[in-house]
Amino acid sequence: MVAILGIVLQFGAIVYCGLATRYLQLPKDRNPVADHAFPCTVSGTLLLVIGMLLCAHVVESGTTESIWREARVVWLQRLGTVNDQAFKPFAIFPQDAQALITVAGVSVSILGFVVQFTGLCGMHW
CATH class of the missing domain: 1.20.5 (Single alpha-helices involved in coiled-coils or other helix-helix interfaces)
Incomplete structure (x- = not known):
């Protein structure tokens, strides 16, 4: 559930960056945003999400469940x-x-x- 929320939030950040950069063309410090900024943001976010999912899989598959007392x-x-x-x-x-x-x-x-x-x-x- 938390992983899905994280992915949705990351997707929302990509949508916001896309709208701000491509549609609204908001400037950064009164200059246009660099051409590489949005593609790097998208690819970096996707790589981050994939990497986190892989790490979560490694941790989940390498652990055993234990019941602890409070x-x-x-x-x-x-x-x-x-x-x-x-x-x-x-x-x-x-x-x-x-x-x-x-x-x-x-x-x-x-x-x-x-x-x-x-x-x-x-x-x-």
Whole structure:
């Protein structure tokens, strides 16, 4: 499902580039876009999609399915003495799963990638 979404998004990028370059003839820095830009974009995107599909096939065919139990965080306190206080060893288990922090971490990472990519595209290369 995700691979299909990725292919659809790549195809949408090709359509947008084609419309902007061939139909609307949008300029780049007040100059016409180079003749090789659109064919390179299309061929590079197609090669990228094919390469990613091949890599996914290699990974999928070379792995075996395993069922894992859900991981849980455990906070451990070691046996120790601080000044005149003695602390016994202790384990603290969270009552709820850490689903919110997991979703937040993934969301922040994806947002960071998008913002970084946008910034790099705006740089004066």
